Every structure is written in C-alpha cells, then in structure tokens.
Amino acid sequence: MSTGEMTVNAAGREVPQIINGERHVPYQGVNKYRPKGRKAAPPIATCIDYPPDGDKRVSSLKEALKKAGLQDGMTISTHHHLRNGDFVANMVFDAAAELGVKNLRWFPSAAFPIHAHLIQYLESGVIHHIEGSMNGPLGEFCSRGKMRGTGILRSHGGRWQAIQDGEVHIDIAVIAAPTADPFGNANGVRGKSACGLLGFAEADAMYADKVIVVTDNLEPFPVIPWQIHGNYVDYVVEVESIGDPTKIVSGTTVLTRSPDRLRIAEMAAQFILETGIMRDGFSFQSGASGTALAFTVFVRDLMRKHGIRARFARGGSTKYLVEMLEEGLVDYILDGQTFDLEGVRSMRENPNHQNTNPFTSYNFHGKGNFASMVDVVVLGATEVDVNFNANVVTHSDGRLLHGIGGWQNCLFSKTTMLLLPLFRDRIPVIVDEVTTLVGPGELIDVVVTERGIAVNPRRQDLLEKLRGTSLPIRSIEELKEEAERICGGKPQKPKFDDQVVAVIKWVDGTVIDAVRKLAD
Amino acid sequence: MAATFAEAGNRGEAVRSDCWVKITPKNEGGIRLQLKSKVEALYGESIRQLVRDVLQFFGIEHAEVEMEDSGAVPFVQMARLEAAIRKLKLDGGKRYLPDFVQSVPAPQRDRFRRSRLYVPGDQPKLMLNAPLHEPDGLILDLEDSVPPDKKLDARILVRNALRALDFRTCERMVRINQLPMGLEDLEEILPHKVDVILIPKVESAEQVQEVEARVEEFLHKSADGREVFFMPIIESALGIMRAFEIATASRRNVALAIGLEDYTADIGAQRTLEGKESFFARSVIVNAARAAGIQPIDTVFSDVQDMEGLRASVLEAKALGFDGKGCIHPRQIRPIHEAFAPTEEELEKAKKIVLAFEEAQRKGLGVVALGSKMIDPPVVKRAQRTIELARKTGLLDENWREGA
Numbered sequence: 058m059s060t061g062e063m064t065v066n067a068a069g070r071e072v073p074q075i076i077n078g079e080r081h082v083p084y085q086g087v088n089k090y091r092p093k094g095r096k097a098a099p100p101i102a103t104c105i106d107y108p109p110d111g112d113k114r115v116s117s118l119k120e121a122l123k124k125a126g127l128q129d130g131m132t133i134s135t136h137h138h139l140r141n142g143d144f145v146a147n148m149v150f151d152a153a154a155e156l157g158v159k160n161l162r163w164f165p166s167a168a169f170p171i172h173a174h175l176i177q178y179l180e181s182g183v184i185h186h187i188e189g190s191m192n193g194p195l196g197e198f199c200s201r202g203k204m205r206g207t208g209i210l211r212s213h214g215g216r217w218q219a220i221q222d223g224e225v226h227i228d229i230a231v232i233a234a235p236t237a238d239p240f241g242n243a244n245g246v247r248g249k250s251a252c253g254l255l256g257f258a259e260a261d262a263m264y265a266d267k268v269i270v271v272t273d274n275l276e277p278f279p280v281i282p283w284q285i286h287g288n289y290v291d292y293v294v295e296v297e298s299i300g301d302p303t304k305i306v307s308g309t310t311v312l313t314r315s316p317d318r319l320r321i322a323e324m325a326a327q328f329i330l331e332t333g334i335m336r337d338g339f340s341f342q343s344g345a346s347g348t349a350l351a352f353t354v355f356v357r358d359l360m361r362k363h364g365i366r367a368r369f370a371r372g373g374s375t376k377y378l379v380e381m382l383e384e385g386l387v388d389y390i391l392d393g394q395t396f397d398l399e400g401v402r403s404m405r406e407n408p409n410h411q412n413t414n415p416f417t418s419y420n421f422h423g424k425g426n427f428a429s430m431v432d433v434v435v436l437g438a439t440e441v442d443v444n445f446n447a448n449v450v451t452h453s454d455g456r457l458l459h460g461i462g463g464w465q466n467c468l469f470s471k472t473t474m475l476l477l478p479l480f481r482d483r484i485p486v487i488v489d490e491v492t493t494l495v496g497p498g499e500l501i502d503v504v505v506t507e508r509g510i511a512v513n514p515r516r517q518d519l520l521e522k523l524r525g526t527s528l529p530i531r532s533i534e535e536l537k538e539e540a541e542r543i544c545g546g547k548p549q550k551p552k553f554d555d556q557v558v559a560v561i562k563w564v565d566g567t568v569i570d571a572v573r574k575l576a577d
Numbered sequence: 578m579a580a581t582f583a584e585a586g587n588r589g590e591a592v593r594s595d596c597w598v599k600i601t602p603k604n605e606g607g608i609r610l611q612l613k614s615k616v617e618a619l620y621g622e623s624i625r626q627l628v629r630d631v632l633q634f635f636g637i638e639h640a641e642v643e644m645e646d647s648g649a650v651p652f653v654q655m656a657r658l659e660a661a662i663r664k665l666k667l668d669g670g671k672r673y674l675p676d677f678v679q680s681v682p683a684p685q686r687d688r689f690r691r692s693r694l695y696v697p698g699d700q701p702k703l704m705l706n707a708p709l710h711e712p713d714g715l716i717l718d719l720e721d722s723v724p725p726d727k728k729l730d731a732r733i734l735v736r737n738a739l740r741a742l743d744f745r746t747c748e749r750m751v752r753i754n755q756l757p758m759g760l761e762d763l764e765e766i767l768p769h770k771v772d773v774i775l776i777p778k779v780e781s782a783e784q785v786q787e788v789e790a791r792v793e794e795f796l797h798k799s800a801d802g803r804e805v806f807f808m809p810i811i812e813s814a815l816g817i818m819r820a821f822e823i824a825t826a827s828r829r830n831v832a833l834a835i836g837l838e839d840y841t842a843d844i845g846a847q848r849t850l851e852g853k854e855s856f857f858a859r860s861v862i863v864n865a866a867r868a869a870g871i872q873p874i875d876t877v878f879s880d881v882q883d884m885e886g887l888r889a890s891v892l893e894a895k896a897l898g899f900d901g902k903g904c905i906h907p908r909q910i911r912p913i914h915e916a917f918a919p920t921e922e923e924l925e926k927a928k929k930i931v932l933a934f935e936e937a938q939r940k941g942l943g944v945v946a947l948g949s950k951m952i953d954p955p956v957v958k959r960a961q962r963t964i965e966l967a968r969k970t971g972l973l974d975e976n977w978r979e980g981a
Binding site for chain 1: 593594615616617618619620621622623647648649650651678705706709710881906907908971
C-alpha cells in the first residue's frame with residue numbers, strides 16, 4: 058500500500074521506488090540495467106541435522122510448517138504445475154491460519170481461479186500480499202485496492218532472477234510433487250496428479266531456507282528422474298490428494314473451431330513461411346491457447362508440404378507438438394510445461410522431449426538463455442498500442458486479471474508475433490496507449506489479426522521479404538482505426554485512483570509499470 | 578391497446594456481442610436508463626447517449642429503459658431499441674438507420690456463386706467477421722435459423738447489418754421467410770441494397786412472381802434503379818416437379834437452389850451420405866436451371882467437422898453440373914472453392930480454347946478451330962469461365978498466356 062516516492066521510468070511510466078518497504082530500481086530501457094554483486098545463497102546445512110536413513114517424512118503439512126519455523130511476515134512460495142487443479146497452496150494457508158500466523162508474503166509462480174479460496178486470508182491478514190501472477194478473482198480483489206500490501210508481478214524468468222539476485226528471500230518453499238520418495242526426490246511424470254515437470258519449483262528448492270515436498274504418490278527411494286533433488290529438501294509430507302487431475306492437464310487437447318482464430322493462426326503460419334523464418338533447422342515456440350495451438354497445426358501442415366524440419370520447438374507441449382516430434386518434423390521439444398496427457402507421456406518416454414526450467418529458458422541474469430535463440434514465438438496479449446507496446450496483465454477496463462507467465466521472456470526471440478483478434482466483443486485490442494505496459498514495442502515485431510497483419514516498422518527486413526505477398530499487410534494505425542470504426546469510436550479511459558495496487562517487473566527486475574486502484 | 582412494455586434482443590451467459598432491452602413507457606419522469614454493460618468502462622457514456630438519441634428520434638420523452646449489453650456494436654443496439662419501440666407501436670412509421678459503411682457496387686447477374694454462407698439473422702456475433710472468410714455470397718437468414726418470436730428483431734437487425742456491415746467482396750444476400758411473412762421481410766430490407774433475395778420452399782411460379790411484384794412495386798416507388806436478383810430454393814417434391822416453371826418465373830432469377838433436408842422428408846426418405854434418394858431431384862434442378870440459363874446451386878453440407886465428406890460432396894455436386902454449394906461454417910468455404918476449381922486437365926483444355934479464340938479474333942476469323950475441330954461459342958464461353966475461375970482460385974496468374 059505504501060507507494061513511497063514516485064519516479065518516471067525510462068518508458069515514461071510513473072512508478073514507485075519503495076514497494077512494501079523495499080527499494081526497487083525503475084525500468085531503464087531494454088538491455089540497459091546491469092546488476093552488480095553476487096547471487097544470494099541459502100544457509101549452509103549439515104547432514105548431522107537430517108536422518109541418515111534419508112527418511113524426512115513428517116505427519117502433516119501443519120507439522121512441517123511448524124518444524125520449518127513458520128512465523129509472522131515470512132515469505133512462502135508455491136508453484137503452479139498443478140494449474141487450476143492445485144490443492145497445495147490452499148492447504149498451506151489453511152494450515153498457516155490454524156497456526157495463527159499473520160502478514161505472510163505469498164510468492165507463487167502463478168495463481169489460478171482455484172486460489173480464490175485464499176481471499177479470506179488476504180482479508181483476515183494471514184496473507185499480506187501476493188508476489189506472482191494474480192488471475193481472475195485475486196486480480197479483481199487486488200484491483201479494488203483490498204490487498205494490504207502492493208502486488209508484484211514478475212515473468213517466469215523474472216521470478217528466478219528475483220530469487221537468485223536476493224530480491225526475494227524465500228523462507229519456506231512448499232513443492233507439490235506428483236511423485237516423491239521419503240528423501241525428497243520428486244518428479245511430475247508419474248502418479249495420479251502427474252503434470253509433466255517441476256521446473257518452476259527448482260529455484261525455490263535451491264535458494265529457500267526450508268523446503269517442504271508434499272506428495273500423494275510416495276514411492277521408496279530412489280525416485281527417478283529426480284526433477285527436484287532430495288538434497289535440497291527438509292521435510293516430506295504425504296497427503297491424500299495434491300490436486301484434481303481433471304484440472305491439472307486436459308485429457309486431450311481439442312483444436313479451436315473458431316473461424317476467426319483459425320484464420321489468425323493460418324495467416325501467422327503463412328507469414329513465417331513467406332518471410333523465410335520457416336526453413337530447415339528453424340525453431341519456434343507457441344503456447345496452448347486456442348490460437349497458438351492452431352498455429353502449431355498450420356505450421357505442421359506447411360512443414361509437411363514443403364519438406365521442412367525444425368531443430369527444436371519450445372513448449373508448453375500438447376499432443377500436437379508430440380506428434381510432430383514423433384513424426385520427425387522437430388528434433389527436440391524443450392518443454393516448460395505440459396498441457397495434456399500426451400505431453401506427460403512423451404516427456405516420460407522420449408529422451409528428445411526435454412524438460413526445462415526458467416533458469417535455462419528465461420533467466421535474464423544468467424550467461425544467456427534459450428528465449429533469445431528461438432527464431433519465432435507467437436504470443437497473445439490483452440492490448441497492443443500503435444507503438445507495438447503490449448499489455449498482458451490488465452484488461453482495457455483497468456482490471457488486473459492475468460499473470461505475465463513466460464510472456465516477457467519470450468519477447469527476446471528473433472521474431473515475436475502477437476496473435477490477436479482486432480476486437481473482443483466490443484473491446485478494441487489495438488489502442489492508442491496500453492493501459493499497462495508489460496512489453497516494450499521495440500521487442501514486438503508483428504501483430505496478426507483477423508483483419509490484417511501489422512509489421513513493426515523496425516523490421517524493414519520482414520517487410521522487404523513480403524513484397525508481392527497476398528497476405529493483408531497493413532499499418533497498425535489502420536488496424537486501430539478499423540477496430541474503432543467497428544466498435545463505435547474511441548473507447549473511454551478507465552478511471553483510476555492514485556493508489557498503486559501492484560507493480561510490473563521487467564525481466565531484469567526493474568519496475569516497468571504500476572497498476573492503480575480502480576475508481577469506485 | 579398498446580402494450581405496457583416491450584423487450585428485444587438477447588441476454589444470458591452464452592450471449593456475446595448482443596444486447597437486450599426492455600422499454601416501459603411512462604407518463605412522466607423523463608428517460609430512466611438502467612444499463613448493465615460488459616463494456617461500461619469503455620463505452621458506457623456512448624451507449625447512454627445512443628439510447629437518448631434513439632428515444633428522442635422516436636419522440637419518446639418518458640420511459641424506463643433496461644439494457645443488458647454483452648458488448649454489442651452500435652448498429653446492433655440501434656436495432657434492439659428500434660425493435661422494442663416498434664413492438665410498442667411508438668415508432669410512427671419512422672426507422673432509425675445506421676449509415677452505410679461502404680459504397681455498395683451494383684449487383685451482377687453473372688458472377689460466381691460457388692459458396693454461400695448462411696448467418697443466422699438474429700445472431701450479431703456471427704455477422705461481424707463472416708465477410709472476412711470470403712464466401713462468394715453472404716446470406717443473412719431470416720427464415721429457419723430465426724425462432725418465430727424473434728422475426729421482427731432479426732428483420733431490423735438484418736436491415737441494419739445491410740448498412741453497417743462491411744460485406745467486402747461478398748454478394749449481399751438475404752433469405753426471407755415463406756410468404757406471406759416474407760413480404761414483410763421484403764418491405765424492411767429492399768431499400769438497403771440487397772443483391773439477391775433467397776426465396777425458400779418455393780413450389781410454384783406464382784410464389785416467385787408474388788415476390789417479383791412486390792419488388793417491382795418498390796423499385797417503381799423508390800426510383801432507386803438498382804437491380805435485385807432472386808434465388809428460389811426448392812425443398813419439396815412438388816417444387817421439383819415444377820422446377821423449370823419456377824426457374825423461368827422471373828427475369829430476376831439468377832440461380833436455382835435445392836434444400837435437401839426438407840425435400841428428403843417430403844418424399845418419405847432418409848437422407849444418406851451417398852444421396853441416392855436425392856439424385857433425381859438434384860438432376861432436375863441442374864437441368865431446369867441450365868434450361869433457364871441460370872445457375873444450379875446445391876444444398877448445404879451440414880456436418881461442419883467432416884471436411885473430407887464435404888470435399889467429396891462438392892466434387893459430386895460439380896460432377897452433377899452444379900455451380901455452387903451452401904455452407905453453414907466459414908471453414909467450409911475454402912474446401913468448396915478448391916473443389917469447384919478446375920482440374921489441371923480442364924484448365925489445359927480451356928487455355929487452348931481461349932488462346933485459339935483470341936487468335937481467331939485477331940485474324941478476324943468467324944470460326945474458332947482447335948486443330949481440325951470446330952469450337953462452338955458456348956464452349957468458348959465455358960472455357961473463358963474456367964480461366965476466370967482458375968484466376969480467382971489462384972491457379973493461374975494474370976500472365977498465364979506467356980507460359981501457355
């Protein structure tokens with residue numbers, strides 16, 4: 058809530074410098090901020106304090122939290138591998154509430170609608186504020202200015218960066234594990250709650266003071282593969298169920314039937330063919346949204362037709378990507394999360410389906426990462442403006458409704474394409490200025506809508522290759538005007554109070570924008 | 578006695594890009610608007626202004642207005658407000674019309690009608706982007722896809738769409754209801770530049786002539802001078818037996834279509850994939866249309882998931898002599914265009930004929946010959962059409978003569 062002294066950052070956005078009592082650096086531009094110093098480190102542990110037989114089981118999560126020294130004001134982390142089927146984050150704060158602790162900082166890698174359960178603890182003061190994504194009801198709660206502290210939103214890579222740089226010190230990490238052994242080795246490829254991989258929890262395992270593994274499928278030592286090394290783990294808790302399997306991964310991923318989304322996806326696939334991005338040995342990344350999935354399928358068809366083979370594809374994996382791997386259209390899947398059962402199976406069985414984590418894929422304060430090596434990535438957004446700046450966290454009406462995920466990190470690929478409808482119902486998606494700046498326009502190359510494709514004027518090379526194309530290439534201003542014409546004029550601006558309810562971090566830990574409380 | 582209130586439009590969880598209004602006229606108190614809109618933060622002010630403008634236009638000074646809006650664009654909101662006001666009989670014969678969004682070219686008798694996409698006339702969400710998928714014809718449907726209690730709502734919405742929707746390259750089509758309701762539809766839509774009227778369930782020449790009389794009457798009054806064409810749809814055994822009379826009933830007929838769902842029921846048969854039961858009827862349509870010099874158009878393919886089945890069905894239609902096919906989902910359009918595209922063999926032959934014809938013209942010869950064979954004018958025309966189709970489907974570029 059304390060916004061501290063405000064400053065205008067390099068993107069022209071007014072942002073606080075003191076957030077929840079801690080000093081943060083304002084955004085300085087793309088590739089401008091250089092960190093100094095050494096990484097954070099957890100305390101040195103000794104075997105003396107751990108059972109020599111490797112059995113770290115304790116009777117309940119509450120017991121484990123007590124043993125881990127849970128206290129007021131601590132930072133508790135959880136992870137979103139179980140997506141909207143996750144029971145564990147809710148269990149953690151139920152236990153914390155029973156233990157009577159207050160003012161916790163919840164540091165999830167992402168939150169889902171199922172975590173609306175935690176609103177009661179935000180209200181009662183068990184949780185002080187959230188640093189992570191705020192989706193749906195939690196975002197709504199935050200937008201109304203009801204959270205005690207200021208929310209901080211980070212990308213997946215930014216979360217790793219914040220942990221390793223010591224910006225966020227995790228007191229207790231609680232890792233939901235679909236399979237684990239009593240020593241704490243854990244993975245996500247087996248068990249009734251299988252989710253594929255546990256990459257989002259790896260930084261927490263390495264850097265947190267205390268680490269608790271919670272599982273509903275305990276196997277005898279050794280559990281292999283050990284996606285989480287038991288050597289980082291303090292306590293193992295066995296519970297009846299860590300999640301609802303039907304909401305963790307989908308049984309089968311179904312392709313969208315929306316003619317408009319299919320049209321957007323098909324145009325995007327054609328675009329990468331015509332610009333020569335799609336060529337032997339290329340790489341691509343697309344998510345599991347309806348449009349992105351359809352893009353993957355159209356890319357597959359074009360690759361078959363033209364006899365093109367990709368070196369690697371970055372997941373979220375689905376059965377469509379798995380089929381391409383098995384058909385030999387791609388050599389490797391480098392997977393950040395698996396979205397369906399076929400993805401989980403493939404990761405378990407196929408050595409060329411490699412699990413990744415935010416360190417390898419996205420961490421900006423490392424010696425390189427994969428994101429910048431990808432030839433083309435397709436992403437969504439809630440808004441994009443005429444300067445190609447984009448927003449993924451708030452809607453045009455000002456409400457905070459989504460997390461950043463890997464979105465910011467992916468902007469560093471060689472060509473970044475946003476696949477968007479020109480308007481949603483009556484809401485124009487291309488606007489004069491984004492409500493919240495999450496991605497700088499200089500990193501966004503192409504916007505594909507059902508009514509035309511706008512190429513960032515910075516990418517003359519792409520425009521050059523598109524001479525004589527039958528694709529509908531138009532300026533972003535033209536597209537904006539068309540959206541406004543259909544929707545009935547320029548939309549009003551949402552009304553905000555001055556109070557900052559959340560800030561948006563850039564990939565290097567600087568503050569790129571602030572989200573303000575919606576006026577009543 | 579006038580009703581105490583009236584409603585129009587659609588609301589509910591699944592409804593999007595639409596709005597529902599309820600207007601209760603009052604004797605005093607001015608206009609009281611209760612607005613619940615998904616886009617309140619963005620367009621709340623402009624929606625309130627629109628409601629005031631529309632009520633003022635109709636001279637309504639006192640009323641309670643409830644509006645639930647799921648993101649309707651302005652022409653939809655205008656239609657819903659007008660529909661409620663007309664149900665209250667407070668319109669005084671006036672019409673609240675959105676501006677034309679595009680300059681509408683004159684309709685053409687002789688154009689391709691390979692695909693025609695049906696869009697339900699009371700579902701604005703499906704209208705907005707339908708033209709992007711480039712069917713040859715876009716049909717705003719007032720008949721089977723509109724429930725009986727929504728006929729007025731749909732009629733006004735379709736009228737507004739004819740003005741405010743950018744049809745791009747699509748022919749502007751409306752399927753009216755069966756007569757006599759269809760005559761009311763005509764009244765509403767004729768002034769708004771419709772290209773083709775689809776007349777459903779036609780069983781006699783008189784039905785077409787009744788529509789024609791109404792159109793002539795309108796054109797006479799309006800001094801618009803704009804052509805309006807017809808596509809009668811035959812959907813019964815009786816219609817089939819009178820197909821040629823129907824096809825020749827009006828000079829405005831440009832195509833004759835068949836609707837198989839009703840037809841198969843009418844002859845007491847099941848509709849099958851092989852379609853033996855409709856072979857006779859489809860052949861009759863092709864022959865009647867060809868004899869009348871208009872285009873024979875096949876029924877819709879109703880399984881939107883089955884793309885292979887669709888392709889086979891279009892190839893069969895083409896083989897029977899049809900020029901077009903109906904569709905109910907935009908994804909069906911491209912397979913239809915591809916299947917109607919000329920084969921390589923057809924194209925090679927057409928190229929030779931057209932080149933021979935052009936050669937003959939250059940030399941001032943009255944007769945076209947290919948080798949030792951004489952080519953009749955209808956064959957030349959057919960070949961030119963094939964070339965045009967190949968150009969349209971991207972099989973030939975404009976410089977095709979150079980490579981030939």
